[in-house]
Amino acid sequence: MRIPALSATVAVVAATLAGGAAPAAATTAASAVNLEAGAGLxxxxxxxxxxxxxxxxxxxKILLVEAKAGERDCVWVEWNDPQDGWTSLNSEPPCxxxxxxxSPNLTIKAxxxxxxxxxxxxxxxxxxxHKDIEKL
Incomplete structure (x- = not known):
């Protein structure tokens, strides 16, 4: 008797989890913005x-930040926070x-x-x- 009851419980849990996963499939596709500044070194x-x-x-939602500094510079990738002005998306500048x-996995909103x-x-x-600005 316990096995059929356990099987029914597992089936209910599996159906609940599958139903909860459905909205994730409807998520918006990721986009990317490329930024460049300066020349030469x-x-x-x-x-x-x-x-x-x-x-x-x-x-x-910021999924990934990739930055490469020029030979003579340090770079920050920033967003225009309406409360704090330009706010960094990377934890430290590459130099x-x-x-x-x-991968900051950070949601920014305005x-x-x-x-x-x-x-x-x-x-x-x-x-x-140097600076380069792009809209999201």
Missing amino acids: HHSSATVTYQRVDGAANAV NGGSLVE PQGHQLKVRLAAFHGSELV
Whole structure:
């Protein structure tokens, strides 16, 4: 008697889990934005991979941040936070030809009418020397 009862319970749990997984299949596809700034030894680049948040008016989930610094620069990948100004998406800047790949899994959002943007900010010392800005 216990085995059929256990089988029925397993079937109910499996059906519940399968039903819960269905909305994930409807998620928005990922998009990417490429950023470049500077030339020669100051050429830096970055790619931000993101996904729109379903049901949110002005929100995206940052899936991946890839950044490569020019030979003489350090770079930050930032977003235009409506409360704090330009806010970093990478935990530390790659410098002097270095690169960085991070998966912050971070959701950024802004009020309706505030265009979400990302920028590649390249610094030579403490001076902002190059930047590239793209809309999400």
